[in-house]
Amino acid sequence: MEYEKLLDELQGGENTFLFNIKTRLVWRHDKFISLLKYMLEYCEYRYKDIETKNEAIFPNENETQNETETQNENETQNETETQNETETQNETDNKNIDNEYHKAMSKGFWYISWFIKEWTIHENFRRMNPKSDEYYNIAYELIHAISLWYFIEECPYMNCKDFYNDLRRLEKLKY
Numbered sequence: 001m002e003y004e005k006l007l008d009e010l011q012g013g014e015n016t017f018l019f020n021i022k023t024r025l026v027w028r029h030d031k032f033i034s035l036l037k038y039m040l041e042y043c044e045y046r047y048k049d050i051e052t053k054n055e056a057i058f059p060n061e062n063e064t065q066n067e068t069e070t071q072n073e074n075e076t077q078n079e080t081e082t083q084n085e086t087e088t089q090n091e092t093d094n095k096n097i098d099n100e101y102h103k104a105m106s107k108g109f110w111y112i113s114w115f116i117k118e119w120t121i122h123e124n125f126r127r128m129n130p131k132s133d134e135y136y137n138i139a140y141e142l143i144h145a146i147s148l149w150y151f152i153e154e155c156p157y158m159n160c161k162d163f164y165n166d167l168r169r170l171e172k173l174k175y
Helices: 003-010 017-024 029-057 061-080 085-120 123-128 133-152 160-173
Strands: none
Touching (some): 003 017, 003 029, 003 085, 017 029, 085 123, 085 133, 133 160
């Protein structure tokens, strides 16, 4: 996935969904669906990463024994190796970039979690963008759910298939 596209969407870059609703007062169905899919893909990526981390924290018994043996071997190797200052600096720089990137993503997810609904619920916006109440309600629910997913690091639906079903339903509704 190209996360730069998601970041551009979340920051309201030119010709994005947010840009269109803010500056042109136009709800573009295709742009909204793209935004949801970018967000979903990013959440799925993050959630998978969290699962992997949890497996590392709570491994099964066989994995623990093998990991202990491997860890002892690695510790011996690490003791005999010296670290290069340039590598250490690069790692620090990469962590700073990752932190800034994560911070920007978090701000974007938080912002759209409330902004889209607040900006588009006004009757004048709705008059210019006639869609059914059902359409807007599903759209708002999906934005809320996917933003929540980002922050709680798991699908907020009891059955995640319901989220995907709502997304498909919204794709078909259009109006």
